[in-house]
Amino acid sequence: MKNDLWVEKYRPTSIKEVIGNEEAKTLFTEWIENKRSTKKAVLLYGPPGVGKTTLVNAAALEYNFRLIEMNASDARSEKAVNRIALPATSFAGLDKFSSEIKGNMLFLDEVDGIAGNEDRGGVNAIIKIIENTHAPVIMAANDPDLEKLRPLKKICLLIKFQQTRIPLIIMALKKICEQEQIMYEFEALEKIAINSQGDVRSAINDLQGLSEEGKTLTVQDTLALGLRNRNIDMYDALRGYFTAKSVVEAASFLNSSDVEFDDLLMAISDNMPRRYTDTVELAKAYDYLSQADVFRGRVGTENWHLIKYFFNNLSQVATVNPESYKHFEFITAPPIKVHTLFWTKAKRTTLNSICAKIGNQCHVSKYEAKMIYVPYLRLMLQQKKKTSTQLIEWLKLTPEEVTVLTSLKMF
Amino acid sequence: MVMLNKNGFKLPRVEKEKFTLLIRLGLEYNSQKMLFKIKHYNNINQLQSVLRDILKTEITFTQTCTICGTDFGCSTCKYTKFCPTKDQPFSCICNQCLRPKKVMQQQLIF
Numbered sequence: 001m002k003n004d005l006w007v008e009k010y011r012p013t014s015i016k017e018v019i020g021n022e023e024a025k026t027l028f029t030e031w032i033e034n035k036r037s038t039k040k041a042v043l044l045y046g047p048p049g050v051g052k053t054t055l056v057n058a059a060a061l062e063y064n065f066r067l068i069e070m071n072a073s074d075a076r077s078e079k080a081v082n083r084i085a086l087p088a089t090s091f092a093g094l095d096k097f098s099s100e101i102k103g104n105m106l107f108l109d110e111v112d113g114i115a116g117n118e119d120r121g122g123v124n125a126i127i128k129i130i131e132n133t134h135a136p137v138i139m140a141a142n143d144p145d146l147e148k149l150r151p152l153k154k155i156c157l158l159i160k161f162q163q164t165r166i167p168l169i170i171m172a173l174k175k176i177c178e179q180e181q182i183m184y185e186f187e188a189l190e191k192i193a194i195n196s197q198g199d200v201r202s203a204i205n206d207l208q209g210l211s212e213e214g215k216t217l218t219v220q221d222t223l224a225l226g227l228r229n230r231n232i233d234m235y236d237a238l239r240g241y242f243t244a245k246s247v248v249e250a251a252s253f254l255n256s257s258d259v260e261f262d263d264l265l266m267a268i269s270d271n272m273p274r275r276y277t278d279t280v281e282l283a284k285a286y287d288y289l290s291q292a293d294v295f296r297g298r299v300g301t302e303n304w305h306l307i308k309y310f311f312n313n314l315s316q317v318a319t320v321n322p323e324s325y326k327h328f329e330f331i332t333a334p335p336i337k338v339h340t341l342f343w344t345k346a347k348r349t350t351l352n353s354i355c356a357k358i359g360n361q362c363h364v365s366k367y368e369a370k371m372i373y374v375p376y377l378r379l380m381l382q383q384k385k386k387t388s389t390q391l392i393e394w395l396k397l398t399p400e401e402v403t404v405l406t407s408l409k410m411f
Numbered sequence: 412m413v414m415l416n417k418n419g420f421k422l423p424r425v426e427k428e429k430f431t432l433l434i435r436l437g438l439e440y441n442s443q444k445m446l447f448k449i450k451h452y453n454n455i456n457q458l459q460s461v462l463r464d465i466l467k468t469e470i471t472f473t474q475t476c477t478i479c480g481t482d483f484g485c486s487t488c489k490y491t492k493f494c495p496t497k498d499q500p501f502s503c504i505c506n507q508c509l510r511p512k513k514v515m516q517q518q519l520i521f
Contacts, residue, residue, distance in 0.1 A: 022477065022502035023452045160453040166490040167504035168477070194493050235456055236495070327469075329460050 006208045007201050010176055015058045018051045019172050019200055020164035027159050028055060032063055032136060039157040041130040041137040043111070045144040046161025049199030052140040056107050065105035065136065076114050078121030081129065089133040104135045112141040112149060123148055130155055143258075145233070163198020166190070172200060173207050183216040191222040234259045238267060241318050242275050243325060250318040251311055261296060261310070265289070268317060270336045274328040281320050288316040350404045357395050374405070381406050412469045414484055415462070417500035419446040425465055432461060455499050472500035478508040 012018045015025055024044070031042055044052040060067040068088040070076060088104045106129070114122045130137050130152075144153060173189045176182075192210070196203035210221050237257035244250035257264065269289060276282040292313035299306045341348075351370070358369035358377070381388050381402060392402060419441070425433070434440065436458040437451035449458070462470050473482040483505045491497045 020502055023449075023500075027451070158453055162452075162499075162501055163495050165496065165501065165503050166493060167488070167509045168502070170509060171478075171504055194490070197493075198495060239456075327460075327463060329457075329464065 005205075006176060006180075007204045010179075010204065012051075012054055012058050014062050015055065018055050018058055020168045021046075021051060021055075021161050024159045024161050025055060027157075028059065031157055032059060039155065040133055041139065041152075041156045042159060043144060043149075043153060043156040044138065044140045044159050044161060045142065047163055047198060048142055049196075049201035049203075050161045050164050051200065052161055053107075053109055056105075056138050056140070060105050060107075063105075064100050064102045066101050066103070067107055068104050069107045069109060071109035076108070076122040078125040081122055081125035085126070085129050089129050089135045089137060106133070106135055106137045108137070108139045110141065111139045111152065112143050112146050114148070123152060127151055127155065143233075164200050165198070166193045169193035169196060169198075169200055169203050173203060176204065176207060177211070177217070180211070182211045184211075185216065185218050187219045188217045188222050191219060195222070233257075234263070234267060237264070238271060241268070242271065244315075244318050245322045247312070247315045247319050250315040254311055254314060265293060265296060265314070266337050268314065271328075272317070275318075276320065276324070277326075278321075278324065281324065285317045285320045288313050288320070292317070347404055350401055351408075354395075354397065354401050354405060357397065357401075361395055374408075378405050378408050412471060413466055414471050414473055416473050416482070417449045419444065419448050421445060422447055422462070422465060429461070429465065433458070436461060449500060452501070455496075459499065471498035474500070474503045474505075476505035476508055477502045478504055481505055481507075 015029060018025060024046075028042065028044070031038065044055070046052060057067065059065070068084065070081070070084060085106050085108070089106050108126065111123075111126070126137075126139075139152065139156065141149065144158065170186075170189050170193045173192060174184075177184045177189070188210075189207075192203050192206045196206065206222075207217075211217050234257070237253050237259055240253035241250050244253060254264065259267075272282060272285055272289065276285050292310050295306055295310040295313060299310060351374075352366065355366040355369040355374065358364070358373050359366050362369065362373065364373070377391065380391065397405070422433075430440075433447070436454040437449060438458065439448045439450040440446075441448065449455075459470060471485060474485060474488075475482055485491050485494070485498050487506055488494070488503070489506075
């Protein structure tokens with residue numbers, strides 16, 4: 001009984017049999033049936049074990065496509081992609097005319113895993129293939145927000161997969177138990193389904209691991225299952241974090257988030273004025289946030305033992321007054337700081353060049369020029385005194401630099 | 412709290428910007444029936460949040476049982492505490508169909 005993996009044995013062979021995500025399934029089948037009229041490729045994304053790969057396999061069987069698959073175990077450099085995927089999508093096989101096979105279907109699983117030197121140029125090669133393909137190109141990823149996937153997202157139809165709901169998982173487990181003739185307590189299946197956190201694959205694996213032939217599966221048997229640790233994205237992390245009622249709860253959301261610490265810090269900072277409308281609460285929250293920022297700086301790249309203080313202070317931010325929580329719309333990305341830096345880049349570059357010129361003439365550092373000389377220079381230029389023209393000539397400032405300098409409000 | 416049907420619900424008149432945002436987030440508008448319908452579910456969290464702002468109250472969507480087809484609310488489900496898509500319009504199974512009783516083999520979805 002235990003020789004075959006149940007996840008393979010009971011893998012759905014038709015789209016209808018795939019559990020959950022009905023809305024995603026409908027969108028996907030519409031895309032295939034309409035011969036990819038909207039976009040040439042589709043990117044299925046969502047947490048692991050929710051049926052992305054299963055759906056593609058089932059669709060290939062149902063619509064008679066030959067599935068050409070490249071997954072994380074294959075090298076996906078430009079060369080490898082062009083060697084395998086390019087012929088598969090450029091030419092029609094001869095058997096297309098003699099059999100029921102409609103042609104090839106290219107499936108690139110775990111595209112978010114394309115990284116490093118061995119996969120160099122992979123994403124660009126995939127984009128070229130999508131632009132010229134005659135066959136359906138399907139990709140799957142867990143995290144679509146990665147920077148390297150941005151060009152791919154632009155040319156793909158995006159279909160999000162949600163975690164499978166518990167009742168659907170229980171139903172699937174029941175069906176397997178009946179087929180494998182395993183006696184079970186309903187509560188045991190409930191426990192396995194809850195523990196899986198929406199991951200059907202792990203639920204089936206747990207069921208196989210716990211069940212024994214001729215023995216009833218009880219709740220007692222499931223006690224050994226620990227809660228799976230799942231990574232949550234920025235939106236879910238912020239939602240859970242700001243609605244937390246205790247420091248421990250807030251910390252658990254921070255711990256289970258896969259977002260970079262600095263991004264998290266900036267996102268929380270951006271959302272705080274929306275969360276705390278009372279100024280006293282907001283001040284207290286910013287106080288905790290600044291302490292968290294201090295510890296983030298101290299952690300650096302080696303003092304990881306200090307990270308607990310960072311998390312502790314950050315968790316305090318969310319729970320200054322849990323009672324005052326009212327729903328608000330989160331700002332997720334990009335952080336306001338990054339946004340501001342982007343818009344002021346030209347101005348900062350010009351200011352840097354001005355400081356360099358001042359530094360050259362006055363024999364001071366750029367920093368000193370910026371902090372000490374620029375405020376006076378700005379005032380002098382704004383008041384348009386006689387000496388201003390001489391100063392501009394002496395410092396060899398361009399008209400653009402003068403405009404930036406006079407329009408400076410603060411820096 | 413307001414319960415909306417994902418296949419068609421009415422909203423009060425909204426500004427042009429808000430309407431555009433709703434469409435961008437995945438809603439579809441049937442001008443003849445004057446009903447909104449969810450077309451894409453990729454931005455369901457944000458969509459739910461915008462609808463909450465428009466209706467100025469908590470919102471929940473009706474769930475449709477994939478076995479018997481009846482509509483029900485998440486409030487009747489005992490797993491909401493563990494459900495990451497609580498109150499969102501995704502496929503589910505109602506309590507009656509899930510209860511440990513004899514289920515017709517052909518009704519099983521797996």
